């Protein structure tokens with residue numbers, strides 16, 4: 001699968017201003033990157049649709065790349081229910097907001113917002129899995145009972161997206177060792193894993209425990225040693 005940069009613009013948010021970059025794969029599926037303090041280095045960008053990026057690309061020298069801090073990166077998979085509807089069943093919404101805030105505070109980083117809803121099984125199947133969870137199954141078994149993988153996500157878009165802004169080393173905000181392993185195996189240096197534990201509540205504590213106990217996520221017994229980036 002190949003990934004193409006499509007267009008870019010400024011995006012003011014309540015956390016601060018980002019550049020928003022749209023990428024598409026060969027099937028027309030969109031992925032999104034929000035950046036702060038990063039310049040486009042990919043010479044194949046479509047200048048006609050992103051005129052302001054032409055300036056930063058041509059101005060970026062090897063020296064500025066060398067001086068830049070290691071960017072703080074969050075690879076976040078789409079969760080409509082958590083990100084947009086404030087669902088309490090997961091921690092996605094608070095994680096996204098906290099990561100956006102932390103990246104603004106460091107002044108150099110990116111959110112890779114991957115359109116792989118429901119750990120890659122899609123929204124309809126995630127809601128089918130939620131219906132099974134309503135009957136008492138955990139997040140992992142619910143997927144398996146539907147005949148679907150526990151986690152169907154891929155990360156092969158991350159390399160091209162990071163390369164677009166010249167990143168080959170990151171501080172990665174995650175508790176998920178799969179993300180660290182994927183980047184490391186694909187030539188991106190994970191200088192530091194930054195744990196992120198926010199938005200724990202009575203409705204998602206069991207979900208987090210399943211991710212910890214059955215899916216290898218790096219969370220301690222009481223969910224309290226991961227760094228709380230923010231509240």
Ligand SMILES: Nc1nc2c(ncn2[C@@H]2O[C@H](COP(=O)(O)OP(=O)(O)OP(=O)(O)O)[C@@H](O)[C@H]2O)c(=O)[nH]1
Pocket residue numbers: 075076077078079080089090092095116117118119120121125126129130139143173174175176179211217
């Ligand atoms: N199938 C399924 N997907 C879920 C469920 N709860 C949340 N998700 C999806 O899980 C994904 C969350 O992924 P990420 O935010 O990348 O987080 P992660 O892989 O848990 O790891 P971190 O980087 O530590 O947050 C999103 O795509 C959600 O839609 C669930 O119960 N079932």
Ligand SMILES: [Zn+2]
Pocket residue numbers: 079081082083090091092093
């Ligand atoms: Zn979620």
